[in-house]
Amino acid sequence: MANIRLSNISKRFGNTDVLNGIDLDINDREFVTLVGPSGCGKSTLLRILAGLESADTGTVSIDDTDVTRIRPADRNLSMVFQSYALYPHLSVAQNMLTPLKLRDLSFPQRLPLIGPLLAKTEYKTLYQQIKNTAQILKIENLLDRKPGQLSGGQRQRAALGRAMVRDPLAFLMDEPLSNLDAALRVHMRSELTQLHQRLRATFVYVTHDQSEALTMSDKMAVMMKGKILQYGPPDEVYHNPQTIDVARFIGSPAINIIPGSTDETGCVSLFGKSLETHVSYPHSTLHIGLRPEHLSLSENNGNSFPGIIRHIENLGSDLFYHLETEGMSQRIVVRSSQSEGKRLPLGSLTYFKAQKNKLLIFGESGNRLTVKSQKLAEVA
């Protein structure tokens, strides 16, 4: 098992900077997710870690050994691809045998027909390994099938099997679930997490889906434009985003960003109402982030804000009201649980309030501002 350290990784394709001085430490047995919108460089970073791509600058080290110049196979990592990339002409068992054969057998032993005769015992142990892995993944009955005869989920397992069978230092996964249908994807998420606990191996997982990152990982690295914006446990990233971009990317429905301002004392006001929260930047414009679950519908009183219901998103357990407010082109999304009274009709005027202690305040440049003092009573 392995610690992985990426330091100062940069990569250019032509004139575009894909990665910009990335530093990332991954501890042994951690499940780390690289998450970001498409084109942020997360797959490139994973490929550099795998050795499939070379970085322009920087080093990759595994267990304190520099592997920057070592070819992919010798890094003892294994990778699961989005398209599964199983060899189409080989059965599942042969697909799983390939990496073992290449690692453990000599050239004559790998030859077809003669090889298995030369190295009977070796082949026997290899097949035993395949069987054990297949047992864990519950694909023993699929071993003789070709990838073309498998469903998406089965191919996914076969690809996992090929990655697991040689007991690598770490698993690299490049959006392995994005070709599956929604229900299976959710199911595989929990299976992958269980697999991670069972194997006690290091996982590096690339995805553009923030919910996968939140549900599965021990730590997540939010990447944008070739940089890691924030690296930490999912809870930390969700509740305490360091920049406005991270706040916008993580969370579904997306966070509400509302323009605000401060007066001469640094007191923050929203829609012209003071929130009794202070930051150390007087007289500036701010962005205030409020997640839908920290907003709720309320009575019309001094501390609530008006909005007209333009759209209702029904998720079964929750209702999300999309409200149009004065002076904002973007609609504000407010969560309300189904049990919370009657459903309001479209086009009606309503009021909403915010939990003040959940305010995320960002400066004009998008960096998070620390709250200096706050009166902790909820705006009500």
Add this chain to the structure above:
Amino acid sequence: MSNFDTSQRIFRFSSSEAIKHVILIFGALIVLLPFYVMLSYSLKAPAEIMQNTGGFFGTQEPFRDDYCIKLGNAVADCMVTPWIYNYQTAFEKAPLLRYLLNGILVTFSIFFIQVVIALPCAYALAKLRFWGRETVFALVLFCLLIPVHAIALPLYIMLAKLGLTNSYAALVIPWTISVFGIFLMRQFFMTIPDDLIDAARMDGMSEYSIIWNVMLPSAIPALMAFAIFSVVAHWNDYFWPRIVITGNRDLFTPPLGLREFKGDADGDNFGPMMATAVVIVTPLLVAFALAQKRFIDGITLSGMK
């Protein structure tokens, strides 16, 4: 009821379809006519061929083989059935089996070496990033435009200087690099996902190992199409063997075998000549019939005519 409806739709007469088929059938007849004549002549006696009588099969009445009588045999021993005579002569007068064997040896060596060279080239052009790749590919396309006949003389001179004329090498070497093969395989390799190659690299395969163990098995349909192009072209080639094989009849390929019956002292002997032609053409027709579906797949996948 619904069955009735569909059948009506299927068998409905359409004049535009009918005209298309008439034209196509007419075209097919024109193309097939020489084959009909070839097959028919290979079965008939010389007199019937000259007088154009006897229909397709001829009457198959025994006729007198003059050559046999010249050798001093009795007339009764020299009466032969036309189709047996034609095919027997084809194999006896010319060592047709030897020619067929030469043909197989040459066409398969050419194809084998073409694949050995074209696959790595195509792989590099399709999947590896290197400086000047586009230029190299442009050169490949450019080479597609050079007609063989234009470079035949320089090629012949080079082979002659190396002392390689009248050898199997002369028949094989000029064709070992097939730009068409490189182009066709490159187009096919472009469609193979990069992930598959990366997976192979992660598994520890070398680049050559990827070519033979991953790319080759996935490229079987394209390779079949290329095989047919290559084998047909070199099996039927008359031009190049005629140039480089000048003396040694043991090296003749099947098309050269046809010459055995041409311009002899006792005149052209069309029966055995056409019998030889039938024997030469048959293996290709059989191969085509077996591989027809793959052939069409291969051509459509490459998007070429």
